[in-house]
Amino acid sequence: MENKKIIINKKIEPIIKAEHLVRIYDNGIIKTIALKDISLTINKGEFVAIMGPSGSGKSTILHQLGLLDNPTKGNLIIDKENVLNLTEEKRTRFRLEKLGYVFQSYNLIPELSALENVYVTAMALGKEKQEYLDLGTEVLKKVGLSDRINHMPSELSGGQQQRVSIARALVNNPKILFADEPTANLDRDSSNNIITLFRELNKNYGQTIVMVTHELEEGLKADRIIWVKDGLIDKNKKNKK
């Protein structure tokens, strides 16, 4: 009973808590309200999909949660830390240590091989050479690319590049993996493989994942879908298992 309780507690521990996030883009002439008032909680080990029509603000939410942008107003707690109070240097370190990103267009560094693309953040984190080489190799193996570690991005297919991108996001064992339309540039098979990989990472390793997607089929594979419309949360609904 005691053990079960611990497990339950673990499952409902919030890792992201956003309160009244507002994001207004102001170019000096026009003010665009991208997020009107966003409050949400994402728990540790959860796989959450953010969905909504184009321009609804779903990517903007991801950018705020992923510390790639600063909200105009609101509070944001990630892993018990009020991240909006962090200095730029600490935010960068926070991203390096605790967050992983998968972008729509892979965004690999073209000058680095698959392995180098993966281990560069581990190197920056201060891991020793053997350790980051092993970690890089291991995580590439985890995403099914053990036979492509020395390939340059230009020598890989879109699906493979996205896997490298996922491996890069995972190498520092992040608390949260953010994915911004990770399958948008992929064919159906590759897309299915990526979503299956996310599902496995979440299921087998308890990886918290926050993914923006257009595809309902992909969103349904998450634990929960947060629907966004006009900069507001429209629906926040758990998926049936």
Added chain:
Amino acid sequence: MSRKEKLKRKKSSIKTTFFLAYKNLIASKKTLVIITGVLALSFLSITFFAAIIDGLGYSFEEKSIQTLNGHLLIEPTNDETYIYNSENLIKKIRRLDGVEGVSPRISTSATMQVKDTILASQIYFINPTEEKTATIILDSTIEGTTLTKNDLNSIYIGTNLVEKYANIDDKTKKVDINAGDIIKLKFNNGYEGEFKIKGIYKTGSSFSDGYIFMNEKNYEKIYNISPTFASSILVRLPERGLEEEYIYKLREIGVSNEINPWYTKISKIKQFTASLQITNKITGLIGLLTTFATIYIIIFINVMTKRKQIGILKAIGIKKEIVLGSYVIQSLVYGILGVIAGLLVMKIMMLYFASHPLKMPIGDVYPVLDSVKISIACISIIISALLAGYFPSKKAAEENILDAIFGG
């Protein structure tokens, strides 16, 4: 954060900085070659013109030392025509440590008549053995043979007086002679005699190739007086820069005549070369600014094309200092490689000009590399490359992550 942790982070930052710089450099070989090439050309544009100007000045000075003035030129005081009792003086000078050569000259003038041409010229009576220790005149024979200690009734004449050695556009009066010919000379005391042209010399300096040299033994026959005096005494020292020291030494041994270091004898030319040096400095500065602008534009374009990449690196948690550092290191490498390439090309050009000197009125001019100027050029190029790399990289590294990635 513990000190150990801070040190560890610093170490990993440096490692990542160098790793990214290295990977960028080896991945963009074309960029590396182009930027290195541009920097090498910039280096040459700054240094080569300066080397020619320096070479021009140096050649003139060297020729003046080697043919006309020695390192020191002892001349009569203002109220005297000659340096009297010169033999004793020469002995004393020769005994001074470090003096490599001493040559007394008696200067006079004469007119020579060849066919219908009469040409006035300055004549130097010399002791050929002593002259050889102090100047290169007697080693500059291009036709016939040089003067020797027993030559009588022979002359050694410079190419500036000889018709067949004249440049096409040289319209000054010259005589049509060859080595071995006999010509008539009429001296300023009225003495007339026939002399054999033993040799024709060419030092390459038009200022030195317009004289006639004769063995001093002829002087007694022409002027009926044994020459115990000299119009000037040339003193050759081991190297430049010792002039003031030896003037002091000469004064100490009792030389009371005028003692002029070579550079006071060519002050007008020094003025001219100094003006050229100013021009040189201005063009060098303009060259450096152009270099800076060129490198800035190239590196700016290079960095801007990697704007997205910089954004990605920052997004995945790479500090902006690492990103900036990696680009600054790349610029430093460009600068160093540019300088090395420039030095190599410069070396090749120096080798070429060593065998193909520039032909100028003062003679053959070889570019001269001044180590201080070269060092300044090297440092300037490297600093320019660093600054030109730093500013665009800093701008890119400080850009908003999303703008960098998505091109906002």
